[in-house]
Amino acid sequence: xxxxxxxxxQKGGVGKTTTAVNVAASMAxxxxxxxxxxxxxxxxxxxxxxxxxxxxxxxxYELLIEEKPIDEVIIKETxxxxxxxxxxxxxTAAEIKLMEVFAREVRLRNALAPVKNYYDYIFIDCPPSLxxxxxxxxxxxxxxxxxxxxxxxxxxxxxxxMDTIKKLASVVNPQLKIEGVLRTxxxxxxxxxxxxxxxxxxxxxxxxxxxxxxxxxxxxxxxSFGTPAMYYDKSSTGAKAYLALAGExxxxxxxxxxxx
Ligand code: ADP
Ligand code: MG
Numbered sequence: 001x002x003x004x005x006x007x008x009x010q011k012g013g014v015g016k017t018t019t020a021v022n023v024a025a026s027m028a029x030x031x032x033x034x035x036x037x038x039x040x041x042x043x044x045x046x047x048x049x050x051x052x053x054x055x056x057x058x059x060x061y062e063l064l065i066e067e068k069p070i071d072e073v074i075i076k077e078t079x080x081x082x083x084x085x086x087x088x089x090x091x092t093a094a095e096i097k098l099m100e101v102f103a104r105e106v107r108l109r110n111a112l113a114p115v116k117n118y119y120d121y122i123f124i125d126c127p128p129s130l131x132x133x134x135x136x137x138x139x140x141x142x143x144x145x146x147x148x149x150x151x152x153x154x155x156x157x158x159x160x161x162m163d164t165i166k167k168l169a170s171v172v173n174p175q176l177k178i179e180g181v182l183r184t185x186x187x188x189x190x191x192x193x194x195x196x197x198x199x200x201x202x203x204x205x206x207x208x209x210x211x212x213x214x215x216x217x218x219x220x221x222x223x224s225f226g227t228p229a230m231y232y233d234k235s236s237t238g239a240k241a242y243l244a245l246a247g248e249x250x251x252x253x254x255x256x257x258x259x260x
Contacts, residue, residue, distance in 0.1 A: 001116070001117055002115075002116045002117050002118065002119045002120060002121065002122060003120070003121055003122070003142050003143070003253065004112065004116065004121075004122040004124065004140055004141045004142050004143075005121065005122070005123050005124070005141060005142065005143050005144070005145050005179050005249075006123075006124040006126055006134075006137040006138060006140070006141035006143070006144045006145070007019055007020045007023075007123060007124060007125055007126060007144075007145045007146075007147065008124075008126040008134060008137065008138070008144050008145075008146060008161075008165075009126075009128070009146050009147055009148060009161060010128060010129055010130050010134075010161060010164075011128060011148075011157060012128035013128075014147050014148055014149050014184060014185075015147040015149070015182075015184030015185055015213065016125055016126060016128070016147050017040065017042075017044045017045045017048065017125050018048075018184070018213075018219055018220075018223075019145070019147045019182060019184065019213070019242070019245075020036060020038075020045050020123050020124075020125035021036070021045050021048040021049060021080060021125075021223070021228050022219070022228050022229055022230070022238070022239070022242035023123060023145075023242055023245055023246055023249070024036040024049075024080055024082045024121075024123050024228070025080035025081065025082065025228035025230055025231070025242075026228075026230065026242045026243045026245065026246035027082070027120070027121050027123075027246045027249070027250075028080060028081040028082040029081065029230065029243070029246075030246060030247075030250070032120035032121055033083075033118065033119045033120050033121075034082035034083065034119060034120065034121050034122070034123070035074065035082065035083045035084070035085070035115065035119045035121075035122045035123070036049065036078075036080075036082050036083070036084050036085075036122075036123050036124075036125065037060065037084075037085045037087075037108075037122065037123070037124045037125065037137075038059075038060065038084065038085065038086055038087030038125050039060055039087055039091065039108075039124055039125060039126055039127060039133050039134075039136070039137055040087050040091070040125055040126065040127040040128070041087060041088065041089050041090075041091040041092045041095075041127065042087075042127075043086065043087045043088040043089070044125075044223065045084075045087065045125040046084065046086040046087050046088065047223060047226060048222070048223040048226065048227070048228070049078040049079055049080050049082075049084050049226070049228075050078055050079030050080070050226035050227055051075055051077075051078060051084060051086055051226075053086060053087070053088040054088070056075070056086045056088065058072060058073040058075075058085075058086070059073075059085070059086045059087055059088055059090050059091060060073075060085055060086070060087055060090075060091050060094060060108075060133075061090040061091055061093060061094040063085060063108075063111050064094050064098065064107045064108060064111065064136070065093075065094050065097045065098070065101070067107075067111070069114075070085075070111055070112065070114055070115055071114075071115075073085055074115075079226055079227040079228065079231060080227070080228045080231070083119075087125075091127075091133065094133070095131055095132050095133050098132040098133070098136070099132065104132060104136075105132075105135050105136060105139045105172045106136075106139050106140075106172070107136055108124075108136040108137060108139065108140040109136070109139050109140035109173075112140055121249075124137045124140070124141060130164060130168075135168060135172060138165065138168050138169060138172060138173055138176060139172040139173045140173075141173070141176060142175070142176070142177065142179075143176065143177040143178065143179035144165055144176065144177070144178055144179055145179040145180055145182060146158065146161065146162075146178070146180070146181045146182065147182045147184045147213075148181060148182065148183065148184065148200075149183075149184055149185050150183055150186060150190075150192070150193040150194075150196035150197045150200065151192065151193070151196065152192060152196075154196050154200075155196065155199055155200065155203065158181065158200070158204075159203075162178070165178070178207055179249070179252075180207055180208070180209045180248075180249075180252070181200065181204050181207050181208045181209065182209050182211070182213065182245065183197060183200070183208070183209070183212045183213065184213045185213065185214075185215045186212045186213060186214050186215060187214070187215050188214075197212075209245060209248055210248060211241060211244045211245040211248050212241065213238065213241045213242065213245070214237050214238065214241060216229075216236055216237045216238030216241075218232060218233045218236035218237075218238045218239065219236070219238035219239075222238075228242075229242065230242070230243065
């Protein structure tokens with residue numbers, strides 16, 4: 001059965017979009033069927049997938065507000081070999097219009113139902129705020145992957161975020177799990193980063209991925225070529241780290257199945 005993972009952190013610039021694009025591409029490279037949903041009006045995941053956000057017929061707006069059939073909204077050609085539902089500034093209007101519609105929290109969940117079992121993994125790149133779009137992502141997802149930077153106050157922010165996710169889940173999706181906490185833009189030479197990383201492991205234990213995403217310029221450059229890092233420089237530490245993350249997500253998924 002397909003798994004829906006929301007990539008969320010209300011802080012901007014922590015590596016949500018970079019993670020969404022690169023983990024989707026890495027998962028697709030392991031021959032899994034993958035759908036990436038760009039729920040951010042900035043449309044960075046769309047551009048990073050080699051799709052021009054200014055020149056798309058359909059986005060999450062058509063899916064959520066016009067209730068167009070999902071097959072018509074999915075873009076099948078991307079540089080990362082996954083399928084995409086695009087995002088651009090139209091989604092800002094969707095966020096406002098969602099306030100007026102019936103069953104507004106579960107629009108995305110309902111829209112995804114027909115394709116959930118076709119895909120092995122569906123990743124949702126969330127906007128950097130806790131708005132109605134993020135609520136839709138949390139309501140649709142099986143689990144949440146939280147990217148974070150190991151910097152001062154990160155732990156406080158993370159604890160607050162986890163509380164928010166729990167509260168939200170109790171209303172819209174009591175089954176929602178924490179998929180994992182991902183350390184991003186990691187610099188092992190930075191003592192503070194090491195300290196925060198240790199605290200994080202003490203606090204969140206197994207929920208912290210063993211895979212660490214290093215700070216790597218290739219990850220920052222690849223989007224300007226409209227491609228995930230593995231198709232820009234496959235030997236880069238960034239591309240390799242996201243492949244390792246995909247492997248870890250797959251292993252955890254299998255372990256959980258056995259546990260059940
Ligand atoms: P978010 O989606 O959380 O706002 P992004 O993924 O857009 O964050 O990342 C913010 C910025 O940091 C972008 O310019 C991105 O290219 C860069 N970046 C993200 N992860 C890394 C990394 N591991 N190494 C270097 N630059 C990174
Ligand atoms: Mg982003």
